[in-house]
Amino acid sequence: MELQHNPALSLGAAVAAPKERADERVIETTIPARLDSLAWSGFHTRVVLALGITWVLDGLEVTLAGALSGALKQSPMLHFTNLELGVANSAYLAGAVLGALGFGWLTDRIGRKKLFFITLAVYLSATAATALSWSVASYALFRFITGAGIGGEYTAINSTIQELVPARYRGWTDLLINGSFWIGAAIGAVSAIVLLDPAVTGPDVGWRLAYFTGAGLGLIVFVMRMWIPESPRWLMIHGHPDEAHAIVADIERSVIGHAQDPRTRDWPKIRLRMRNHTPLSEVAHTLFVTYRQRALVGLVLMSAQAFFYNAIFFTFALVLTDFYGIGTDQVGWYILPFAAGNFLGPLLLGRLFDTMGRRIMITFTYGISGLLLALSGYLFSIGALSAQGQTVAWMIIFFFASPAASSAYLTVSENFPLEVRALAIALFYAIGTGIGGVAGPALFGALIDSGSRASVFAGYLFGAALMIAAAAVAWAYAVAAERKSLESVARPLAFLE
Known part of the structure; x- marks a missing residue:
């Protein structure tokens, strides 16, 4: 049963009989x-800080995994091999x-806000538990x-930010x-x-305290998220239009000092049939x-960047220690300029x-990331780079690779209804990471264990080829979504003519 138009509907509220189902x-x-229509404001900055810090946590986790690898190999209790x-x-x-x-499926089902608290709690608990590990297993x-918590964060946070930030x-x-990963x-x-x-902590203590650093940061984030609202776009479709309208009015008051009256503005309107959930069969179709x-x-963009990043960065410290003789306690100094290049690229x-x-x-x-990796890989294979030269090369490569990788998340989060x-973000992140990311660190660990620069170079060439192939796909098929509303890039499934 369709409702007769009245001004309340234009404000985001729906008038219906009490027994009428949301999906009717x-x-x-x-x-x-x-x-x-809103200009950038303090509200948007606060959203970015409270939600975007997810990538700070992920960057912390991944860096610790790489930088602590030498310490884990030397741990009296664990004795890791490469x-x-x-x-x-x-x-x-x-x-x-x-x-x-x-968590991606749940994010679309029960809402963005609930999930970004659940996933953060999973991350906090597991990171603290990692610090107490007693064996390799x-x-x-x-x-x-820990990874499960971070993976869930990606879906809930990316979708929320996309739906709150002006086009x-x-x-x-x-x-x-996404570039804040490098902070x-x-x-x-x-x-x-x-x-x-060694002058500060013992060989089996320092790496444990490092993981507690992540848990402590996560607790701060948990408090910061208390005031972030649910996505009005999600509420609007899932049967809560009054709540959606109230949130938008609060946002407008925060940004411009008062709630706007749609009846006095010539804004485009959309008609939607509200629904409680979207069946998985419809998602797949x-x-x-x-x-x-x-x-x-x-899929191509996510897979290429996942292999490129995870294979190289997870084994960053191993290359420095095994091929350049850098001490495990000095690896962090080399990560700092590398991280700077990665953050400056998106910025x-x-x-x-x-x-x-x-x-x-x-x-x-x-394209440029792939070409530069192939060149630096060749210089590495012939021994033409020092540890400092290798770091500078990586810094330049990832100045371009960082916005490339971030654009993969941007693409899968704005190109679907x-x-x-959220499930689209999750699915392509999962498939891309499964194809390109899970195998990468293990493969490069084995290549580094071989002690052969030529073998490591072959791995770099493979990663470079994936990035160049992804560039060709993007040139042919990428969607011009810049400055367009999400609803015009991909109409909601609930859209009515």
Whole structure:
């Protein structure tokens, strides 16, 4: 039964009989247009800080895994081999894959806000447990659970930020947030420098305190998220239009000092049939039939960057220690400039994704990253680089690779309808990481164990080829989503003509 139009519907409220089911009601609303019309404000900055810090946590975790590898090998209790380190790092990624899938489905089903508290709690508990590991197996298990929390964070947080940030800022904001991974990497590097210093802690204590650093940071984040609202776009479709309208009005009062009256503005309206949930059969049809080409593009971008990043960064410390003789307590100094390049890339290039456009910038950043890795890999294979030269080379490569990798998350989060957005992020993150990320650290751990520079170079060439192939796919098929509302890039499944 469709409702007769009245002004309340344009405000985001729906009028229906008390016994009428949510999925039988129709709403005409300007909520997406109202959110996109807002200028950047303190509200948006607070959202970015409270939610975007997820990537800081992930950067901290991944950096600790790499920087602490030498200490774990020397631990009197654990005695890791390079292969065991690679397997443990792959366990973290495998957990992220499964966590993204499970929590991604729940994010679309029960809402963004509930999930970003649940996933953060999982992360906190598992990170603290990692610090108490008593064997290789327990360490790998706790890393797996930590990864599950982080994987779930990706889906809940990416979808929430996409749905709260105005369209004209969406690309740069998304890239910058994903680039904040490297702030966490820098924190992890400094923690490793201090806590692995033999003069400060013992060989089996420093790495444990480093993991407690992550848990402590997570507790701060938990408090910061208390005031972040549920996505009005999600509420609007899932049968809570009055709550959605109230949240948008609060946001407007925070940004411009008063709630806007849609009846006095010529905003575009959309009509939606509200629903309680989206069946998995409809999700599958949407992703793999209706948006099959977009799905293939997302899969290629996610897979290429996952192998490229995880294979190289998880074994960063092993290359420095095994091929350049750098002490385990000094690895953090080399991670700092590497992290700086990774953060500066999205910061300085991110706005171009909103001005020059997605297709041009995704193609450029993926392509140049692959070419530079192939070149530096060759120089590594012939012994032409010192430890400092290798670090500078990686810093330059990842100045471009960082916005490339972030653009993969941007692509899969804005190219699909709202009802399946979180699960789409989860699915392509999971498949991409499963294909390109889980195998990467274990493969490179084995290549480094061989002691052969030529073998490691072959791994670098494979990663470079994946990035160049992804650049070609982006050039041919990437969607020009810059400065467009999410609803115009991909209409909600609940949309009515």
